[in-house]
Amino acid sequence: MTxxxxxxxxxxxxxxxxxxxxxxxxxxxxxxxxTPVFVMVNNGLKDAQNxxxxxxxxxxxxxxxxxxxxxxNRLRSNMGNSLQMVIPATVLSxxxxxxxxxxxxxxKFRGSDLLFTLxxxxxxxxxxxxxxxxVQFLQTLNRVTGIQFYGTLLGLVLVHVVYGxxxxxxxxxxxxxxxxxxxxxxxxxxxxxxxxxxxxIMLPLSIPAFVVVGIFQFTNIWNDFIFGVTIVQNPDAQPVxxxxxxxxxxxxxxxxxxxxxxxxxxxxxxxxxxxxSRYFIRGLLAGSVKG
Amino acid sequence: xxxxTLAGAAAGTTVGSSTRxxxxxxxxxxxxxxxxxxxxxxxxxxxxxxxxWISLSNWRTLKPDTTVREPFGQTYLxxxxxxxxxxxxxxxxxxxxxxxxxxxxxGLGLAILIDYNRKMFAIPFFRNVYLFPYALSFVVTxxxxxxxxxxxxxxxxxxxxxxxxxxxxxxxQAPLKPGWTxxxxxxxxxxxxxxxxxxxxxxxxxxxxxxxxLIPVAIAAMWQLSGFVMxxxxxxxxxxxDEIREAARIDGAGEWQVYRRVIIPLLKPVTISVIIIxxxxxxxxxxxxxxxxxxxxxxxxxxxxxxxxxxxFKATRYNLGMAAAIVMLLLAASVIVPYLASSLRKSEx
Numbered sequence: 001m002t003x004x005x006x007x008x009x010x011x012x013x014x015x016x017x018x019x020x021x022x023x024x025x026x027x028x029x030x031x032x033x034x035t036p037v038f039v040m041v042n043n044g045l046k047d048a049q050n051x052x053x054x055x056x057x058x059x060x061x062x063x064x065x066x067x068x069x070x071x072x073n074r075l076r077s078n079m080g081n082s083l084q085m086v087i088p089a090t091v092l093s094x095x096x097x098x099x100x101x102x103x104x105x106x107x108k109f110r111g112s113d114l115l116f117t118l119x120x121x122x123x124x125x126x127x128x129x130x131x132x133x134x135v136q137f138l139q140t141l142n143r144v145t146g147i148q149f150y151g152t153l154l155g156l157v158l159v160h161v162v163y164g165x166x167x168x169x170x171x172x173x174x175x176x177x178x179x180x181x182x183x184x185x186x187x188x189x190x191x192x193x194x195x196x197x198x199x200x201i202m203l204p205l206s207i208p209a210f211v212v213v214g215i216f217q218f219t220n221i222w223n224d225f226i227f228g229v230t231i232v233q234n235p236d237a238q239p240v241x242x243x244x245x246x247x248x249x250x251x252x253x254x255x256x257x258x259x260x261x262x263x264x265x266x267x268x269x270x271x272x273x274x275x276x277s278r279y280f281i282r283g284l285l286a287g288s289v290k291g
Numbered sequence: 292x293x294x295x296t297l298a299g300a301a302a303g304t305t306v307g308s309s310t311r312x313x314x315x316x317x318x319x320x321x322x323x324x325x326x327x328x329x330x331x332x333x334x335x336x337x338x339x340x341x342x343x344w345i346s347l348s349n350w351r352t353l354k355p356d357t358t359v360r361e362p363f364g365q366t367y368l369x370x371x372x373x374x375x376x377x378x379x380x381x382x383x384x385x386x387x388x389x390x391x392x393x394x395x396x397x398g399l400g401l402a403i404l405i406d407y408n409r410k411m412f413a414i415p416f417f418r419n420v421y422l423f424p425y426a427l428s429f430v431v432t433x434x435x436x437x438x439x440x441x442x443x444x445x446x447x448x449x450x451x452x453x454x455x456x457x458x459x460x461x462x463x464q465a466p467l468k469p470g471w472t473x474x475x476x477x478x479x480x481x482x483x484x485x486x487x488x489x490x491x492x493x494x495x496x497x498x499x500x501x502x503x504x505l506i507p508v509a510i511a512a513m514w515q516l517s518g519f520v521m522x523x524x525x526x527x528x529x530x531x532x533d534e535i536r537e538a539a540r541i542d543g544a545g546e547w548q549v550y551r552r553v554i555i556p557l558l559k560p561v562t563i564s565v566i567i568i569x570x571x572x573x574x575x576x577x578x579x580x581x582x583x584x585x586x587x588x589x590x591x592x593x594x595x596x597x598x599x600x601x602x603x604f605k606a607t608r609y610n611l612g613m614a615a616a617i618v619m620l621l622l623a624a625s626v627i628v629p630y631l632a633s634s635l636r637k638s639e640x
Contacts, residue, residue: 037423039435266431277422
C-alpha cells in the first residue's frame with residue numbers, strides 16, 4: 001500500500017524536481033541544436049570588414065544585410081536551378097508512386113510483394129554503385145536522342161524520378177493499405193473499373209499522402225549532392241548544394257558570404273519544415289518505417 | 292482474398308473464377324507496374340552489373356577497355372592492398388560505431404525526456420528544434436560545423452572564454468587546442484594485438500585504431516540525425532498505452548524504471564529500424580565529409596564514397612573505383628537485404 005502513496009502524483013499532474021531537472025537538460029540540448037544555426041545567421045549578418053574567426057561568437061556590430069546580398073547574387077541562379085529540378089521531379093515521382101502504390105496495395109498478384117521488394121532495394125543502394133554506368137547512359141541518350149540529358153537539369157530530373165520511385169511507391173502503398181477494401185468493392189459493384197476507382201475514389205482520398213510524399217521528395221532532392229556533382233559540370237547549371245560547396249571551398253570568398261549562403265541554400269527546406277512540421281514528421285516516419 | 296477478387300473483376304473475368312484458377316489474373320496490375328519495373332531493372336540491377344563488369348576489366352585510363360583483366364579479380368587485390376582504402380574501411384567502421392552510438396543514445400534520451408514532460412506546454416517547440424537539422428542538407432551541416440570545429444576559432448575559443456586555458460597556463464600546462472578534423476592522430480592503435488591473433492594482419496598498412504579527426508564529423512552527423520531518431524522513438528512511444536505505464540507504476544516501478552524495464556524493451560522494433568537507417572546513412576556518407584573536412588590528414592576522415600568518386604571521376608582509374616563501389620554495395624546489402632527479406636516475409640504472411 002505504500003507504493004500507492006507514491007503513485008498519487010503521476011507525471012505532469014504536479015510539478016516535481018524531476019521535471020525541473022529534465023527541462024534544464026532539454027534547454028541545454030536546445031542550445032546545442034541551435035548553435036550551428038546561430039553561427040550561420042550571426043556571421044552571415046556581419047560585414048566583410050567585421051567578420052573574423054576570432055569574433056565568431058560576437059554579435060554583429062551593425063545590421064546592413066552583411067553577406068546576404070552577395071550570397072544571394074552568387075547563388076540566385078543556382079537556387080533557380082534547384083527549383084527547376086525539384087518541382088518536376090517531385091511531382092512526377094509522386095504521381096508514379098501513387099499509381100504503383102495503389103496497384104501494390106489493392107490489386108496484388110502472386111509475386112507482387114517480391115517485385116516491390118526488388119524495387120525498394122534501389123532506394124537503399126549506395127549511388128556510387130550505379131554512378132558511372134548512369135553517366136554513360138545519359139551520355140548515350142544525348143547522342144541517340146539529340147536531347148541534352150547529361151550535363152543538364154533534365155538529366156537530373158530523370159534520375160531523381162527514377163531513384164525516387166521506390167520510396168514514393170512505398171509511402172503510397174502503406175497509405176492505401178489503410179483504406180478499407182470494402183470501399184473499392186462497393187465501387188466495383190457500381191460498375192467502376194480499376195482505373196476509375198483510382199481516379200474517382202483513391203486520388204481524392206490521397207491528398208494527405210501527396211503532401212507527405214511531396215515534402216519528403218522535395219527535401220531529399222533539394223538536399224542531393226552526389227547526382228548534381230556528377231551529372232552537371234557547368235557551374236551555372238548546377239543545383240544550389242553544389243554551388244554552396246564550391247563557395248565554401250573558394251579562397252576568394254569572404255567567410256560571411258559562405259555563412260549567408262548556407263542560410264540561403266537551407267531556406268526552402270527549412271521553411272517547409274517550419275510551416276508543415278506536422279506533415280514533415282509524418283513523412284519521415286512513413287518513409288522509414290516499413291509497413 | 293478480396294484483393295484477388297478485385298483484380299479478377301478488373302481483368303474482366305467472371306467473379307466465380309474457381310473454374311479457371313489457372314488463368315493469371317494479375318496482368319492489369321503487372322502492366323501498370325511494368326514501366327517502373329523496366330526502369331528499375333535498367334537503372335538499378337543493370338547498372339550494378341555494368342559496375343561489377345568494369346571492376347573486373349582492364350579499364351584504367353580515359354580510353355574504355357572492357358576486356359577482363361588477368362588474373363581474374365586482380366583489381367580487388369590491388370584495392371585492398373591500398374593504404375588509403377584500408378584507412379577508408381577503418382574509418383567507415385569507426386565512424387559507424389561512433390555516429391550510431393551517440394545518435395541512438397541522444398535520440399532515445401531526448402525522446403524519454405520529452406515523453407516524461409509531455410504535458411508541458413513548450414514541449415512541441417523543443418521537439419521541433421531537435422528535429423530541425425534533419426530538414427537541412429549535409430552540405431549546409433558540413434559548412435557550419437567546419438567552422439565550429441576550426442582549430443583557430445569555433446569551440447576552441449570557449450577554452451579561452453571559460454578560462455580553461457588560463458587555468459592550464461597557471462599550472463604550467465600547454466593550452467587546450469585540439470586540431471579536430473586536422474588532427475592526424477590515430478588513438479588506441481591495436482595493430483600489435485591484431486598481428487598476434489589474426490593471420491595476415493601484418494599486411495595492414497595503416498594504424499588500426501580511432502582516428503580522432505572522425506569525432507567532430509560524427510558529432511556533426513549526430514546533430515543532423517539524432518532528432519530523427521528522437522522522432523522515431525516518440526512515434527513508437529505513442530503506441531505504449533497509459534494502462535501499461537500505470538500497471539507498471541502500480542507494481543512499484545519508479546518513473547525511470549517504467550522507461551527502462553517497460554517502454555524501451557517494447558521499442559525494440561523501432562531501435563532495429565533506426566539502426567538500419569543510420570547504417571545506411573553512415574555506409575554511404577559523402578557530402579558531409581566533403582564539405583566538412585575532405586579526406587583529412589593521412590586520410591583520417593576519408594570514406595569509401597569519396598574514394599570511389601575521386602578514383603573514378605578525377606583519377607579516371609575506372610576499374611579500381613568500381614571495385615570500391617562494389618565493396619560499398621556489398622557492405623550496404625549485408626545490412627539491407629536481410630531487412631528487406633524479413634519485411635517481405637511479414638507482408639506475405
